[in-house]
Amino acid sequence: MTDSPIAAAPEADSSLATARQADARDPLAHLRDRFELPDGTVYLDGNSLGPLPRAVLPAVTDLVRRQWGQDLITSWNVHDWWGLPRRLGDQLAGLIGAAPGQVVCGDSTSVQLFQAMVAACRLRPGRSMLLTDGASFPSDQYLADSVGRLLGLRVVRLHPSELAAYLGEHGTQVAAVSFSLVDYRTGELFDAAELTRTAQAAGAVMVWDLCHAAGVLPVTLDEIGADLAVGCTYKYLNGGPGSPAFIYIARRHQSQVELPLTGWNGAREPFGLNSSYVPAESIERARIGTPALLSMAALEAALTAFDGVGIDQLRAKSLALTQQVIEFADQRLARFGVEVVTPRRPGLRGSQVSLRMPAAYEVCQALIERGVIGDFRAPDLLRLGFPPMYLSFTEVHRGMLTLAEILADGSYREPRFAQRATVT
Ligand SMILES: Cc1ncc(COP(=O)(O)O)c(C=O)c1O
Numbered sequence: 456m457t458d459s460p461i462a463a464a465p466e467a468d469s470s471l472a473t474a475r476q477a478d479a480r481d482p483l484a485h486l487r488d489r490f491e492l493p494d495g496t497v498y499l500d501g502n503s504l505g506p507l508p509r510a511v512l513p514a515v516t517d518l519v520r521r522q523w524g525q526d527l528i529t530s531w532n533v534h535d536w537w538g539l540p541r542r543l544g545d546q547l548a549g550l551i552g553a554a555p556g557q558v559v560c561g562d563s564t565s566v567q568l569f570q571a572m573v574a575a576c577r578l579r580p581g582r583s584m585l586l587t588d589g590a591s592f593p594s595d596q597y598l599a600d601s602v603g604r605l606l607g608l609r610v611v612r613l614h615p616s617e618l619a620a621y622l623g624e625h626g627t628q629v630a631a632v633s634f635s636l637v638d639y640r641t642g643e644l645f646d647a648a649e650l651t652r653t654a655q656a657a658g659a660v661m662v663w664d665l666c667h668a669a670g671v672l673p674v675t676l677d678e679i680g681a682d683l684a685v686g687c688t689y690k691y692l693n694g695g696p697g698s699p700a701f702i703y704i705a706r707r708h709q710s711q712v713e714l715p716l717t718g719w720n721g722a723r724e725p726f727g728l729n730s731s732y733v734p735a736e737s738i739e740r741a742r743i744g745t746p747a748l749l750s751m752a753a754l755e756a757a758l759t760a761f762d763g764v765g766i767d768q769l770r771a772k773s774l775a776l777t778q779q780v781i782e783f784a785d786q787r788l789a790r791f792g793v794e795v796v797t798p799r800r801p802g803l804r805g806s807q808v809s810l811r812m813p814a815a816y817e818v819c820q821a822l823i824e825r826g827v828i829g830d831f832r833a834p835d836l837l838r839l840g841f842p843p844m845y846l847s848f849t850e851v852h853r854g855m856l857t858l859a860e861i862l863a864d865g866s867y868r869e870p871r872f873a874q875r876a877t878v879t
Pocket residue numbers: 563564565566592594595635639664666667687700
């Protein structure tokens with residue numbers, strides 16, 4: 456096949472040469488040493504589950520062996536286990552443009568979304584609508600519907616680009632707007648400042664889901680006057696499978712927000728053991744029940760991978776990586792029916808590139824078998840993530856070449872690649 460995308464010898468490949476030059480100039484290249492990554496694997500799914508930071512195992516071992524094993528329950532005080540959700544919250548705050556005292560860590564994003572949406576709607580009694588994005592992650596939509604049923608609100612789905620027009624007509628009825636900053640499927644990045652301003656100008660409270668933004672691009676919650684935000688820590692923050700989520704409540708709302716899950720950890724006097732709930736005045740009221748200490752210890756250690764790293768540096772490299780992939784796809788994959796669905800304008804994309812193609816599931820499985828890990832999002836997307844902390848331009852190039860190879864040789868058509876696993 457003369458037009459095979461891999462016909463040229465690697466040494467003659469100008470995009471490989473460019474990738475090597477980019478690696479040679481990369482000021483973040485040393486960060487890869489902070490992670491355990493299997494040799495030979497090109498890991499393009501850190502937007503789903505970040506890899507293992509090297510600092511995690513010793514920290515978790517210490518918590519298990521010494522703190523739990525030896526110091527037992529005294530660790531709640533001796534090792535300040537009690538303060539960990541708040542300490543982690545302050546660390547996370549630094550990565551999402553928030554001053555300390557406005558974030559706590561705990562539970563899952565789904566739980567925190569429920570908390571945030573109910574709290575946001577309760578801040579605007581008398582208004583009858585909750586807006587959400589019909590393309591956002593299922594939890595975001597399912598929970599919006601549940602909150603609607605619970606509070607007797609009408610839930611309206613719209614794309615963020617439709618917000619201003621919608622509020623122009625119905626703004627006085629809208630209690631809250633809940634959007635994801637980055638679309639989990641397409642990778643489109645929305646304008647947090649503009650959308651927050653638009654929602655607030657109509658008197659609504661804005662809730663942001665930062666799952667696909669936190670730790671990989673600049674988020675400036677305080678600067679944009681954000682109200683509430685939530686996010687997970689197992690993607691770009693590398694906290695590990697099922698690591699706890701976080702919630703941000705702007706300081707100005709903290710003494711008024713009425714969170715629905717009134718667990719004892721959020722009470723003003725948790726050890727007063729009173730029979731009725733009086734919430735803590737501070738962000739502590741967003742705590743619920745006993746924190747998952749093992750996961751939190753892992754996350755605390757994982758976040759040290761960010762030590763000394765500027766989010767702007769991460770963003771610059773992330774954009775260069777996604778640009779490299781988009782160019783590769785345009786030049787060498789379009790002939791196989793591959794379409795880039797992620798926005799081409801750098802300011803409009805997060806840190807992933809989603810490629811629409813026939814048989815995306817099968818292609819994804821064939822890629823994994825050849826050591827290039829991405830994921831599939833129904834119905835037809837191969838979703839590839841490009842966390843800048845540990846990926847090199849050269850290995851990304853290798854991953855893309857492998858994709859071109861699989862598309863060219865048709866090996867993804869082997870029936871075993873069509874067998875659906877539980878998790879895609
Ligand atoms: C944008 C978004 N929101 C919410 C969730 C749900 O998170 P969790 O499973 O931690 O509740 C996810 C999970 O991937 C997500 O991508």
